[in-house]
Amino acid sequence: MANNVNKTVPSPPFRGPGGIVYGVIGTGAIGGYYGAKLACAGEDVHFLLHSDYEYVKEHGLKVSSVRGDFELPRVNAYRSTADMPACDVVLVCLKSTSNGLLRELLPPLLHKDTIVLMIQNGLGLEADLQEVFPELQIAGGLAFICSNKTGSGEIAHLDYGGLNIGSYSCRDLSRLEEVAAVFNRADIRAKVLDLELARWMKLVWNVPYNGLTVVLNTTTDHLMAHPVSEGLIRDLMLEVIRGANQVGKGRFTIGEEYADKMLEMTRTMTPYSPSMKLDYDNHRPLEISYIYTRPVHEAAEAGFVMKKVQMLQQQLCFLDKGGCHIGKL
Amino acid sequence: MANNVNKTVPSPPFRGPGGIVYGVIGTGAIGGYYGAKLACAGEDVHFLLHSDYEYVKEHGLKVSSVRGDFELPRVNAYRSTADMPACDVVLVCLKSTSNGLLRELLPPLLHKDTIVLMIQNGLGLEADLQEVFPELQIAGGLAFICSNKTGSGEIAHLDYGGLNIGSYSCRDLSRLEEVAAVFNRADIRAKVLDLELARWMKLVWNVPYNGLTVVLNTTTDHLMAHPVSEGLIRDLMLEVIRGANQVGKGRFTIGEEYADKMLEMTRTMTPYSPSMKLDYDNHRPLEISYIYTRPVHEAAEAGFVMKKVQMLQQQLCFLDKGGCHIGKL
Numbered sequence: 164m165a166n167n168v169n170k171t172v173p174s175p176p177f178r179g180p181g182g183i184v185y186g187v188i189g190t191g192a193i194g195g196y197y198g199a200k201l202a203c204a205g206e207d208v209h210f211l212l213h214s215d216y217e218y219v220k221e222h223g224l225k226v227s228s229v230r231g232d233f234e235l236p237r238v239n240a241y242r243s244t245a246d247m248p249a250c251d252v253v254l255v256c257l258k259s260t261s262n263g264l265l266r267e268l269l270p271p272l273l274h275k276d277t278i279v280l281m282i283q284n285g286l287g288l289e290a291d292l293q294e295v296f297p298e299l300q301i302a303g304g305l306a307f308i309c310s311n312k313t314g315s316g317e318i319a320h321l322d323y324g325g326l327n328i329g330s331y332s333c334r335d336l337s338r339l340e341e342v343a344a345v346f347n348r349a350d351i352r353a354k355v356l357d358l359e360l361a362r363w364m365k366l367v368w369n370v371p372y373n374g375l376t377v378v379l380n381t382t383t384d385h386l387m388a389h390p391v392s393e394g395l396i397r398d399l400m401l402e403v404i405r406g407a408n409q410v411g412k413g414r415f416t417i418g419e420e421y422a423d424k425m426l427e428m429t430r431t432m433t434p435y436s437p438s439m440k441l442d443y444d445n446h447r448p449l450e451i452s453y454i455y456t457r458p459v460h461e462a463a464e465a466g467f468v469m470k471k472v473q474m475l476q477q478q479l480c481f482l483d484k485g486g487c488h489i490g491k492l
Numbered sequence: 493m494a495n496n497v498n499k500t501v502p503s504p505p506f507r508g509p510g511g512i513v514y515g516v517i518g519t520g521a522i523g524g525y526y527g528a529k530l531a532c533a534g535e536d537v538h539f540l541l542h543s544d545y546e547y548v549k550e551h552g553l554k555v556s557s558v559r560g561d562f563e564l565p566r567v568n569a570y571r572s573t574a575d576m577p578a579c580d581v582v583l584v585c586l587k588s589t590s591n592g593l594l595r596e597l598l599p600p601l602l603h604k605d606t607i608v609l610m611i612q613n614g615l616g617l618e619a620d621l622q623e624v625f626p627e628l629q630i631a632g633g634l635a636f637i638c639s640n641k642t643g644s645g646e647i648a649h650l651d652y653g654g655l656n657i658g659s660y661s662c663r664d665l666s667r668l669e670e671v672a673a674v675f676n677r678a679d680i681r682a683k684v685l686d687l688e689l690a691r692w693m694k695l696v697w698n699v700p701y702n703g704l705t706v707v708l709n710t711t712t713d714h715l716m717a718h719p720v721s722e723g724l725i726r727d728l729m730l731e732v733i734r735g736a737n738q739v740g741k742g743r744f745t746i747g748e749e750y751a752d753k754m755l756e757m758t759r760t761m762t763p764y765s766p767s768m769k770l771d772y773d774n775h776r777p778l779e780i781s782y783i784y785t786r787p788v789h790e791a792a793e794a795g796f797v798m799k800k801v802q803m804l805q806q807q808l809c810f811l812d813k814g815g816c817h818i819g820k821l
Binding site for chain 1: 704707708710715718720721723724727799800802803804806807809810811
């Protein structure tokens with residue numbers, strides 16, 4: 164009976180309807196969700212797992228989602244990238260503090276046209292990877308999602324789910340549009356944007372909420388409930404916007420009203436502990452380097468000192484058990 | 493026997509060798525220490541007590557001090573200022589969050605030449621009191637002391653102990669010099685300084701260490717042990733110095749090397765939880781108003797925005813269970 168069931172499912176590797184082979188490095192709250200969505204839509208997705216390998220190999224992935232719970236009972240799970248097929252698109256969904264691993268993890272997955280999509284937060288991720296792999300086509304992905312890993316092979320999707328992607332060094336932009344189209348067919352709202360602008364825009368939310376929920380040991384709703392902390396969040400957002408505009412001079416501009424938009428969005432959002440708060444509470448190193456240190460540095464280089472953002476960076480470095488982990492490759 | 497012992501001690505009120513009658517409002521880590529030192533030197537000191545009244549009336553005050561433990565077995569203790577004699581000098585050693593009480597507490601202690609010495613931290617304390625008592629002679633006191641109240645009638649004196657005093661509205665400055673001389677005779681290193689300058693100089697230490705030990709849940713020695721938090725402390729100190737110099741334009745200047753002096757002093761200091769940390773840990777309201785809000789406001793009025801100090805103020809207001817207690821009279 165069990166054999167019969169297995170026979171109805173094609174053996175990996177197979178080509179999905181999008182004709183693209185996907186690899187997922189980091190099958191957690193982000194990689195697990197997007198990978199499962201793609202696989203659920205019939206795409207050919209291969210997941211690298213670490214501590215959850217045995218569990219997921221046997222039980223698959225479960226997503227309890229505001230958009231409807233779903234399961235992926237059979238998962239192309241791997242313990243090592245050496246066992247995975249070459250991929251057309253690799254979704255890097257590691258914590259950026261682990262990006263040092265990419266030097267070893269990526270090579271087995273690459274063919275001459277592979278696109279590595281770094282679905283991580285912060286600035287400078289692609290530049291650091293490009294230094295190690297000068298010929299690689301790199302894109303960045305910005306996940307607008309509230310999701311947490313709640314157990315082995317279990318992901319809770321609380322709110323949102325969109326993905327903005329942008330080229331860092333893709334030779335063929337139409338390929339990226341094609342990837343976005345596949346994501347959309349898999350019920351992931353994806354669009355292709357200017358990467359540098361998209362990364363700075365994402366920081367407008369990430370900088371205040373990630374850091375302040377850690378430093379003040381709280382959640383987004385409590386921060387929004389007090390005028391003084393909402394005021395501080397606005398200050399931090401405006402610093403990021405001014406920093407971005409100084410860096411993007413002539414190339415892009417973020418309007419200051421974007422801060423109001425982000426505040427309003429957060430006010431109506433499900434109370435949430437951002438990923439950095441979960442990392443801190445679980446004694447994992449904090450993603451300070453790309454979310455705080457690099458943006459502060461880039462804005463300062465362009466002539467604008469983001470003082471409050473810098474202070475948050477300094478406070479987080481003090482609290483980081485990893486001793487302000489640099490996370491460079 | 494007990495009666496015999498009592499007969500050898502003069503009954504309150506009496507005049508001490510300095511010929512000055514002292515009142516102490518707030519018999520805690522600061523008021524208890526300085527009042528006990530004065531009384532120990534034979535000065536005529538009258539203590540207002542609240543929750544500790546019964547205990548101190550019966551058992552006196554005990555000070556375990558780095559300069560030698562001492563006891564004051566018999567204390568002029570009162571439950572109400574209405575029962576206290578008129579005083580020549582009143583030491584106000586309340587938490588500044590309780591300064592609203594002074595409106596009721598002070599009048600019974602005042603004669604026409606009374607000097608009220610506000611031994612509290614921050615800016616604007618004297619101005620607020622003067623508004624309520626326009627004719628009162630007011631001075632300020634800056635305690636350079638590490639001391640904690642460790643129990644009923646028990647004070648631990650860990651380090652330092654000096655007191656800088658300055659006139660806010662004293663009509664006769666020689667009277668203040670006389671008070672300083674009495675303090676010195678009582679083994680309290682006291683000197684008379686420019687009050688506004690002295691208050692800003694004290695803030696150079698108080699602003700970073702009080703706030704950061706609360707926000708980062710730590711002690712002074714841990715903050716000094718990490719280059720990144722020491723860097724933040726230096727940033728905060730330099731902001732306070734620049735704020736002070738902007739406010740004091742033409743009247744006073746603090747050299748930036750004063751930050752190094754304070755850092756060096758703290759590096760060699762006994763590990764310490766500043767008073768705001770103890771208040772926070774004991775769920776008492778925080779002295780944010782005079783230590784943070786007023787200095788930020790005064791510097792901004794003078795044209796310098798102390799951004800990191802302001803951020804610390806915002807963070808403390810969020811954490812303050814008293815909801816950013818204003819503490820105005």
